[in-house]
Amino acid sequence: MKKHLGILSILSLILILGACSDSNESEGETTEENTDEETAEDTNEEASADSESEDGEIHEIGDTVEVESYEWEIPYQVTVNSFEQTQEYDGEPMDSFVMNAGESHFLGVVNVTVKNITDEPIVIGEYVHPDVVQGGEMGGEQFIFEVSEEDLSQELQADEEATFDLVYIMTDAIDSDYYELKFENNAPTEQSYRLPLE
Structure with missing residues (x-):
């Protein structure tokens, strides 16, 4: 009986660790996606600022x-x-x-x-x-x-x-x-x- 309980405890621990690992990976992916989006937005803002400065040029x-x-x-x-x-x-x-x-x-x-x-x-x-x-x-x-x-x-x-x-x-x-x-x-x-x- 103790043997079965030990095996069940180990399996539960493995499942919990696996779930945490998946959660961390998805969080990492989300953070990476957010960083990519922010970089794209920054690039678009810079391009917009550049075009504004060109359009706003004073001769x-x-x-x-x-x-x-x-x-x-x-x-x-x-x-x-x-x-x-x-x-x-x-x-x-x-x-x-x-x-x-x-x-x-x-x-x-x-x-x-x-x-x-x-x-x-x-x-x-x-x-x-x-x-x-x-x-x-x-x-x-x-x-x-x-x-x-x-x-x-x-x-x-x-x-x-x-x-x-x-x-x-x-x-x-x-x-x-x-x-x-x-x-x-x-x-x-x-x-x-x-x-x-x-």
């Missing part, structure tokens, strides 16, 4: 960039040639463009070249929509339309380009040391230029 003055009109799906090429801070434009003082300007205000003159890279003629103002915003901020301000109206109404033939000024009312009393000139502001096709303050 410098002198760069030539291809932009697509989000509304019309028409591509064009733009180059920001220069950025000047001044108190007058074309011989006219700032107060002829804006009333009650403060001491921190100035005219931001951005010289740009727009090139038609399609096979069809385009009117610049129908497809090109530049906004200026404080560096790193949302929103946007339109340029002084009257100054550039004639330039924006130009029709560009295929492979033709035009160079002209965009004039904005700006202030150096901002939290950033630069403005951004955005084409297709807040659209998936947005392209930005850094306009550093003096």
